[in-house]
Amino acid sequence: MTVLDAATLRPLVPAVIGVLVRRGADFAAAEDAVQEALVDAWRTFGEDGSAAPRDLKGWLVTVAWRRFLDVVRSDAARQRREVVVDAEPVRGPAENADDTLRIFFLCAHPALTPTSAVALTLRAVGGLTTRQVADAYLVPEATMAQRISRAKRTIAARSLDRPGDLTTVRRVLYLVFNEGYTGDVDLAAEAIRLTRELAALARDPETDGLLALMLLHHARRPARTRADGSLVPLAEQDRGLWDTALVAEGVAVLQAALAQDRRGEFQLQAAIAALHADARTAEETDWVQVVQWYDELLEVTGSPVVRLNRAVAVGEADGARAGLAALAEVDPALPRHRAASAYLHEKDGDLATAARLYAEAAALATSQPERTHLTKQAARLNSPPRKVVE
Template identity: 85%
Template sequence: MPDPFDEATLRPLVPSVIGVLVRRGADFAAAEDAVQDALVEAVRTWPEDPPRDPKGWLVTVAWRRFLDGVRSGAARQRREEAVDAEPGAGPVGSADDTLRIFFLCAHPALTPASAVALTLRAVAGLTTRQVAEAYLVPEATMAQRISRAKRTVSGESFDRPGDLATVRRVLYLVFNEGYSGDVDLAAEAIRLTRELASLATDPETDGLLALMLLHHARRPARLRADGTLVPLAEQDRDLWDTALVEEGVDVLQAALARERRGEFQLQAAIAALHADAPTAAETDWVQVVQWYDELLALTGSPVVRLNRAVAVGEADGARAGLAALAEVDPALPRHRAVSAYLHEKEGDLAAAARLYAEAAALATSAAERTHLTKQAARLNRH
């Protein structure tokens, strides 16, 4: 039997416990606060006195905390007539409740940043401090963001159908943006996406999971010891997590077989081609371009068009890649970096060095800026 105090056992219970309280009559904001209080109590008491039923314990304690709050306000009589005050009474929750919490935290009325923060609190079970550390903002700032988000969604019907596509976008933001603090948000995003995939049998959700697994598999090879970036072509593929690659490919193949392709499935198919190549030189760039063509037709995304130009340069030569790049808005982030790479590939080292330097000046991360600066210096030495 797993240790009930193990965080991997505790945090997945949070959305379903919130769902139980909402079903019993609590509004979402009050339910979420009560569950956070119960988690604090669990951290304090479980190491010495672990419960036999962790979820039941959390429901009981959270419900008591909620009722304590209700009794201290003017709504006491109305609430206590609506729900049985006995802590163990009422519906016990279901997978559908967990899915509704996913939907509520990714409500279209929320900004992406607020949806991410609320998802990490109410679905992932992180504390406000953990969320703040992950996104490098003061805890008070994150607390205000989460409070505003809860006020925004508290009036929404718990039974209202949600938008699965919005949930996927929020989880993808979690996967891509969080690298600080004491919680690995990339791993947390994968855990939440696994849970979402088990609740919503949808090929595009499976495609998102496959994409995350395939990208996460390459994580050990992405940075050097000094923290500088390692481009995909230079990564030590022996460091890639082959188990994650195999799982990602299996999930992707099952999703594609259902013939309802979406953006994340197509991105995962491209990632799978990179993962399948023993070396960068053996990458099937022609097929990569074909997947980009399908992805571009589906999304019309300028970022997809930019990445496609790189693939065309590898498949058909630098000149073809530059021709494809000419169709991309030069103001797009990373445009100069791609142009520098293709100019170098064509042999125009002076132009490439200048473009790498310009790209470094526009870089949004220190690691990317350092990498591009080194590329410019390398070419200037020639």
């Protein structure tokens, strides 16, 4: 018996859209038709799926294609176009991995803004409803519907036959992952699901590196916040709460990717995350090797954020003074520069400067949990030490 839940239906969405587009439907019309077919599936078979066909994907293709044809025929006079159909597509296996991969590429097309690419990916590849995507990004459903419609119009004329850009797709999925959990959809888990699918299709070490990075970061999620929502720094996290199965999987995926000797930024970031995951305590972290991976990552990306994180790692490996010297080479206008400087000054024993920098960093923080954490750090250093009563 087929259970018609999200786990069953969502993976089918991009492949079904891809089949319709390959048959001649434009992307926007194909996506709309597939959404209607999904609704038909729920209405026809119910959640228990007791009467669902074995080839659910083939059924969705057939129903979605009919929906598409109905729209085309009703709009033929207005749009002055016609779709030539030799015969009604027969129901049956419709598997084509390339279709799914091409839909990934279309939804992350460089012509789209990052926000539009993320929204369209969640809708057309992830199979989420417009309401779910809107809730996840804390915007009205009408606003998200307009954003998705504009995105579909932007890529309507894009050819499905052109080679896709895996780099852009990976960046879009990483943006989804970093949104974490909002609304009734766990975007981090959804990003991992989609990245697993992409990795199976692309067979590319850097995509595997992205999957490994997500798994290793997601493994630490249970220890990352307290019950009141406040942040727990990596060094203070209860490592017993980390998901060891996700860590093991992430390390295995990473090792296989690195073995191909085609390193990219996600593989290098994952290698750093793996070193943190490998240490039983914060004190046992191999900071020298962390710095080495940061050196390689800096070579690949030239990113000022990487340079900032490297300075903190240098402070752990070679002492606070060395870390501050490395930080002096980083643009002080960079977000979190003051927080890193505060940490290194505290490590060096300059508590007054550290307290001032923590307070300045809190004022510049872009999220409430981060602001609260930095404010507490400043207050901690400004509080007079308690006298011990004998």
